Amino acid sequence: MHDTAHAHAGQHAAPTSFIRKHVFSLDHKVIGKQYYGLALAAVLIGMFLSWLMRLHLGWTNLAIPGLHLLTKNGAPGDVMTPEFYLQLMTMHATIMVFFVLTTAPFAAFGNYFLPIQVGAEDMPFPHFNMMSFWVTFVAFLVLMSSFFVSDGPTLGGWTQYAPLSAVGQVGGPGEGAGVVLWALSIAIFCVGQLLGSLNFITTTLDMRTRGMSLWRLPLSAWGWFITSVMGLTAFAVLMPACILLILDHVAGTSFFVPANTVMNDQMQPHSGGSTLLWQHLFWFFGHPEVYIAIVPGMGIVSHVLVTNMRKPMLSHRVLVYAMGALAVLSYMVYGHHMFVSGMNPVSSLVFSFPTLVITIPSTIVVLIWMGSLYGAKLRINSASLFALGFISMFIAGGVSGFFLAQPSIDIMLHATYFVVGHFHLVMGVAAMFGIFAGTYFWFPKMYGRMMNETLGKIHFWCSFVGAYAIFMPFHYLGLAGNVRRYQAFAPEYMQPLIPLHKFITIAALFTGAAQLVFVYNLFVSRYKGEPASDNPWQATSLEWSTPTTPPPHNNFGDTLPVVYHDPFQYGVESSTGDYVMQTSPEKASAHDES
Amino acid sequence: MSTTTRGEITMPTPTPAPSSLMEKPAFSVPAKKMAMWLFIIADTATFAGCLVAYGFLRNATPNWPRPFHSITNLAVMTFILLTSSLTMLNGVKAARAGNKAGALRWTLITAALGIAFALLHIREWMALIDEGMTLLKNPWGTGLFGASFYSITGLHLTHVTGGVIALIVVGLRYKGGRYNADDLEVLGLYWHFVDLVWMFVVPFVYLLNLAH
Numbered sequence: 001m002h003d004t005a006h007a008h009a010g011q012h013a014a015p016t017s018f019i020r021k022h023v024f025s026l027d028h029k030v031i032g033k034q035y036y037g038l039a040l041a042a043v044l045i046g047m048f049l050s051w052l053m054r055l056h057l058g059w060t061n062l063a064i065p066g067l068h069l070l071t072k073n074g075a076p077g078d079v080m081t082p083e084f085y086l087q088l089m090t091m092h093a094t095i096m097v098f099f100v101l102t103t104a105p106f107a108a109f110g111n112y113f114l115p116i117q118v119g120a121e122d123m124p125f126p127h128f129n130m131m132s133f134w135v136t137f138v139a140f141l142v143l144m145s146s147f148f149v150s151d152g153p154t155l156g157g158w159t160q161y162a163p164l165s166a167v168g169q170v171g172g173p174g175e176g177a178g179v180v181l182w183a184l185s186i187a188i189f190c191v192g193q194l195l196g197s198l199n200f201i202t203t204t205l206d207m208r209t210r211g212m213s214l215w216r217l218p219l220s221a222w223g224w225f226i227t228s229v230m231g232l233t234a235f236a237v238l239m240p241a242c243i244l245l246i247l248d249h250v251a252g253t254s255f256f257v258p259a260n261t262v263m264n265d266q267m268q269p270h271s272g273g274s275t276l277l278w279q280h281l282f283w284f285f286g287h288p289e290v291y292i293a294i295v296p297g298m299g300i301v302s303h304v305l306v307t308n309m310r311k312p313m314l315s316h317r318v319l320v321y322a323m324g325a326l327a328v329l330s331y332m333v334y335g336h337h338m339f340v341s342g343m344n345p346v347s348s349l350v351f352s353f354p355t356l357v358i359t360i361p362s363t364i365v366v367l368i369w370m371g372s373l374y375g376a377k378l379r380i381n382s383a384s385l386f387a388l389g390f391i392s393m394f395i396a397g398g399v400s401g402f403f404l405a406q407p408s409i410d411i412m413l414h415a416t417y418f419v420v421g422h423f424h425l426v427m428g429v430a431a432m433f434g435i436f437a438g439t440y441f442w443f444p445k446m447y448g449r450m451m452n453e454t455l456g457k458i459h460f461w462c463s464f465v466g467a468y469a470i471f472m473p474f475h476y477l478g479l480a481g482n483v484r485r486y487q488a489f490a491p492e493y494m495q496p497l498i499p500l501h502k503f504i505t506i507a508a509l510f511t512g513a514a515q516l517v518f519v520y521n522l523f524v525s526r527y528k529g530e531p532a533s534d535n536p537w538q539a540t541s542l543e544w545s546t547p548t549t550p551p552p553h554n555n556f557g558d559t560l561p562v563v564y565h566d567p568f569q570y571g572v573e574s575s576t577g578d579y580v581m582q583t584s585p586e587k588a589s590a591h592d593e594s
Numbered sequence: 595m596s597t598t599t600r601g602e603i604t605m606p607t608p609t610p611a612p613s614s615l616m617e618k619p620a621f622s623v624p625a626k627k628m629a630m631w632l633f634i635i636a637d638t639a640t641f642a643g644c645l646v647a648y649g650f651l652r653n654a655t656p657n658w659p660r661p662f663h664s665i666t667n668l669a670v671m672t673f674i675l676l677t678s679s680l681t682m683l684n685g686v687k688a689a690r691a692g693n694k695a696g697a698l699r700w701t702l703i704t705a706a707l708g709i710a711f712a713l714l715h716i717r718e719w720m721a722l723i724d725e726g727m728t729l730l731k732n733p734w735g736t737g738l739f740g741a742s743f744y745s746i747t748g749l750h751l752t753h754v755t756g757g758v759i760a761l762i763v764v765g766l767r768y769k770g771g772r773y774n775a776d777d778l779e780v781l782g783l784y785w786h787f788v789d790l791v792w793m794f795v796v797p798f799v800y801l802l803n804l805a806h
Binding site: 272 | 615616617619620621623624625626628629632633635636637639640642643644646647650651654655657729730736737738741742745749
């Protein structure tokens with residue numbers, strides 16, 4: 001009996017009302033686009049905040065016209081106060097990590113393409129899926145609302161280290177209501193991720209069409225699947241941590257505030273908690289989160305590269321195993337964020353080892369990409385350029401990870417711009433490039449129109465050069481002792497670094513402006529782009545064999561597709577050219593393992 | 595069958611699709627059951643996070659109290675919860691055999707045992723509050739004891755309460771034909787999980803804090 005129910009688990013009739021079609025839609029494709037829209041709005045806000053911070057860092061006490069509109073007390077005479085700088089930094093990071101790097105590559109593209117790539121009509125729990133987006137949307141609103149409470153958002157950094165985050169108002173502007181709203185927003189966000197992960201995993205395991213064995217899933221689907229497994233447990237630990245933090249605020253408990261804490265010359269009424277406990281709980285989530293941001297990008301980039309290389313990866317399976325190894329190891333390395341926290345030094349050694357081990361699967365992934373690229377006649381287009389950019393950023397940011405993995409070196413570098421440069425390249429920019437690669441690659445399928453290639457290439461070169469111009473000097477600044485999270489560089493030894501900060505600010509303004517080219521391209525192409533064919537890249541996976549472009553409500557029309565091949569049959573001779581689609585019964589080449 | 599039930603919406607199936615249209619589910623577990631297992635994994639991480647935090651605080655705090663003197667109430671509560679797992683099993687067994695009335699009866703007995711557990715638990719809370727143990731302080735030692743005790747048992751009690759509501763709703767809807775034996779089994783998984791978690795709460799939160 002449940003076979004029948006199961007085969008139709010994701011099925012629902014096409015909606016007719018506007019609300020059901022575009023707002024509270026059950027269609028995974030609409031939900032994917034909603035996530036993309038949310039991420040786009042969030043990334044523009046996050047980028048704008050970073051501009052404000054950069055202006056202040058380059059020209060301390062610069063009056064930024066209109067700045068006072070964003071804050072009640074944070075910008076007297078439009079000059080940023082130190083506290084307001086920290087509030088902007090916290091919001092920039094929280095918005096980017098949660099609402100951009102987690103939602104866009106995973107929830108947006110994954111929602112849209114995972115069910116199509118496995119050959120399903122929809123995910124098995126469309127109502128959960130709809131809730132997952134709207135819960136995330138509410139989380140975003142709650143976070144943004146902290147700009148409007150009395151003294152603004154929290155200034156504790158996206159890591160919200162205790163005891164500052166837990167003592168309340170006495171900690172500074174935003175440490176009262178701001179932190180509570182932050183923790184509430186993140187706890188709500190966790191619920192959305194749980195619902196999303198349930199759907200992603202069950203879609204991959206249970207909704208595959210006939211012939212789609214697990215090894216026939218394309219690499220992007222593997223990326224989303226592996227990420228959803230991480231998201232399932234990582235966010236489940238962050239949620240109670242946030243609730244305990246809220247309890248410390250509203251109920252007066254002392255989970256994260258030790259006895260005899262003096263803050264702003266006032267003895268705190270709390271007693272008995274542990275500040276390190278927060279860091280353990282936070283980073284147990286926080287490190288998998290890094291891979292939650294990057295693994296979907298790895299999948300997307302692999303998919304884009306393989307299609308444009310016109311030949312399969314050196315090893316599809318090893319690449320999948322390596323991504324899986326990253327997911328497993330990501331839980332064991334979180335302590336490397338805590339080398340300078342006062343944790344037992346023996347623990348540092350224990351965490352250092354898996355941190356060095358995790359470079360092995362990362363390196364294997366990169367080597368497979370490089371080895372596959374060797375000798376390939378790569379088609380150069382916006383998508384493949386951003387895929388190459390992803391690899392470049394991942395290597396450049398990853399190499400500094402070797403240094404930081406060792407406690408003895410990390411103690412010197414941890415509180416400096418070196419770490420800021422490291423994670424912006426390897427997690428921030430790399431994941432963003434993955435999002436861009438995916439956008440240029442799948443936009444034709446999502447909207448039935450091509451994006452403008454010239455603008456795309458301009459966007460790529462400006463972003464590529466710009467990102468390096470911004471973040472490479474961070475490493476130099478860090479080695480020179482430039483402490484991170486400072487809003488101004490008053491100590492004498494930092495004075496000579498200020499011209500470099502000015503350069504970085506100019507680079508950041510330029511690179512940010514280049515992103516507006518992308519936004520322009522996105523909107524103009526959406527309405528005026530050249531019409532796209534069903535399979536403009538001569539690609540093989542199932543999303544390119546839908547009967548219409550964009551796909552119909554149930555993705556494949558009346559019948560589900562049947563899969564005959566491994567996902568990437570390129571470089572073969574067939575009736576269609578140099579590729580065989582997964583749905584084509586035509587005999588493929590020798591490298592078809594299945 | 596002419597209808598397929600998905601979540602709360604029953605809709606006609608236009609063309610009953612043979613299952614050969616789909617690849618066999620991995621691990622041969624249908625989507626609903628899989629989702630419940632996945633939820634249980636996530637919830638395990640949540641409880642594990644709380645219990646680890648509790649252990650961390652307990653070790654890091656010198657004046658940790660050990661105030662419990664008797665395990666009678668605890669034993670009765672545990673016995674009730676364990677029994678409710680057994681009655682849940684009977685309910686699923688009856689549903690599998692097509693015995694709708696029997697399945698509903700066992701499910702409601704399970705819910706009643708859940709309610710009994712919750713009432714005993716709340717009574718225990720009230721007694722502790724009367725003795726002066728609150729979220730913030732208690733007469734015996736660090737205030738963290740009450741905070742972690744109420745947080746962890748509160749989280750568990752929330753799960754029991756949600757489970758009782760789900761048992762009643764799903765039981766009645768099963769009787770009414772909206773849910774089937776599979777759905778009852780999926781809910782059973784959750785109930786057994788709530789039971790299993792309690793078996794971790796008992797030693798860590800209660801027995802470790804028994805007075806010498």
